[in-house]
Amino acid sequence: MHIAVFSQYHTNPDCPATSRHYSLLTQIAQQHRVTLITTRTWEPQRLTERFPWLPEGVEMRAAAVPYQNNMGPARRVLSFGQYAAYALREGLRINKPDVIWGISTPLTAAWAAAQVARLRRVPWVFEVQDLWPSFPIAMGAVPSELARRELYKLEGRLYQQARAIMTLSPDMTSYVQQVGTGATSRWAFDPSKVHTVLNGTDLDLAATATDAAVAALRQEQGLEGRQVILYAGTFGRANDIPTLVAAAERLALVCPNVVWLFMGHGYHEPLLRAAAGRCSAIRLVPAQPRHAVFTWFRLADVSVVSFLGLPVLDANSPAKFYDSLAVGTPVIVTNEGWTKSLVEQHKCGWFTPAGNAEKLTERLAEILRNPAQLRTAGAAGQQVAATHFDRQRIGQTIQRILEQAC
Structure with missing residues (x-):
């Protein structure tokens, strides 16, 4: 099976980051072909050289898109948009996958995964790492009411379109299920397709x-x-x-x-x-x-x-x-x-x-x-x-x- 993974941030255990997907891809690549579409944001931040940058068996397509935690909202939006454009283009160039794994944050990474899945007529799975857009909105990073409405619409559509949804906590699962089953929901979907898969540790x-x-x-x-x-x-x-x-x-x-x-x-x-x-x-x-x-x-x-x-x-x-x-x-x-x-x-x-x-x-x-x-x-x-x-x-x-x- 060929799995295309859309993740804006790839890290390995030499980085000052959780490296969750490094561990997961190491396992999955032992049985399946994996193509990772990502950026080189973290590669210059490696502090040691004890681990290979990519797990064995993983092919990488990486864009030179900068990102830092201290960026302001406008600069972050530019970074998110640059990766989404790159991921969409590369997702249409790679050999046709059997399934696509779209990982947010940000939500634009999942959007790119969904577009490639639609155009190439393959199923996709949405991994929700943080609740977007609720989190940036709560932090005051989306001041425009119109932008907030559009982001909530995008969130609902992505939940509805995904073949399966994975969240990192039971509270995230409850939130996502409510989007699809609430009395006023415009984005109805079967709540059983939402799965809790904890962040976990190594x-x-x-x-x-x-x-x-x-x-x-x-x-x-x-x-x-x-x-x-x-x-x-x-x-x-x-x-x-x-x-x-x-x-x-x-x-x-x-x-x-x-x-x-x-x-x-x-x-x-x-x-x-x-x-x-x-x-x-x-x-x-x-x-x-x-x-x-x-x-x-x-x-x-x-x-x-x-x-x-x-x-x-x-x-x-x-x-x-x-x-x-x-x-x-x-x-x-x-x-x-x-x-x-x-x-x-x-x-x-x-x-x-x-x-x-x-x-x-x-x-x-x-x-x-x-x-x-x-x-x-x-x-x-x-x-x-x-x-x-x-x-x-x-x-x-x-x-x-x-x-x-x-």
């Missing part, structure tokens, strides 16, 4: 975070005898970084033995650099390659997965959530959605409300004074990860969905 890479690796990293970073809180990921507008900075400065007054590590890059990096300059409990760590982040997570006593208090963000499926639990480090989440339900059900983390630095400080101070509670929660999270978050199993599910669509 348990083989998590296993490299050994006791020896953690001890060496702790010594290298001068963290012997210190308790560590880790935020790892994008310093984006949606990640509520100002609240974390406020909580870190508050906590330094009551728990002087604690160090906050902020690992990554993005929009709020200047804010974090200023905070680290005035507060010794805050450290800014450069973004790390995917294969190295697990040792940092295991080094930490607890990690924080934070977002703004917007309902659309409750459905998120962040890689750092899975990666932390995979190495036995419990998490604090700040959203009311499925991640809150999961950590409370399995007792592998805690919830504090988004935007509330005081509550976050109180919660952290409480749990850091109870190492036994941290160990128990961490062990519970590791069990959940082994049972539900393994990308090898998730890849098998995705391959089955693609085969059934074909």
Whole structure:
């Protein structure tokens, strides 16, 4: 079977990114022919050279389309449009696929996949990584009412046209199903074609975070005898970084033995650099390659997965959530959605409300004074990860969905 994959952002484990599709394509290419239509955005950002850029058996068509997290709305729209035009052209040039896998974000990548599927008369599967356009609209990135209406129409049409839909969380699944089954819906479709396939994590890479690796990293970073809180990921507008900075400065007054590590890059990096300059409990760590982040997570006593208090963000499926639990480090989440339900059900983390630095400080101070509670929660999270978050199993599910669509 020939699978054409439309994804604007390809990464591998040498990049400071989740590399979800690298893991999935590695599995699928063992049995099927795969053509990836993408961009070279991440290739110059490789931090190491331990992994081949492409999984064996994957053919790549890549455009030179730049993209950065700190781009403004207009520049992002240009980037999205450039990739969509390139993907449409290349999708019509490649050998005819048996099925097309269109991955958003952005929504324009899925649009290109849908157009090629229509023109070449093949089925396509829509993977929803974030809820577009609801997310950019909630963030104020689409000020025009006309543009908002048109984007919602495009979203509904794409859901309706896709042979199957894959989402990264149960809350995303509920949202997508409601679009097709709501009383006033113009885009009716069978809700059974929507499947939840979690973001997941790479348990083989998590296993490299050994006791020896953690001890060496702790010594290298001068963290012997210190308790560590880790935020790892994008310093984006949606990640509520100002609240974390406020909580870190508050906590330094009551728990002087604690160090906050902020690992990554993005929009709020200047804010974090200023905070680290005035507060010794805050450290800014450069973004790390995917294969190295697990040792940092295991080094930490607890990690924080934070977002703004917007309902659309409750459905998120962040890689750092899975990666932390995979190495036995419990998490604090700040959203009311499925991640809150999961950590409370399995007792592998805690919830504090988004935007509330005081509550976050109180919660952290409480749990850091109870190492036994941290160990128990961490062990519970590791069990959940082994049972539900393994990308090898998730890849098998995705391959089955693609085969059934074909």
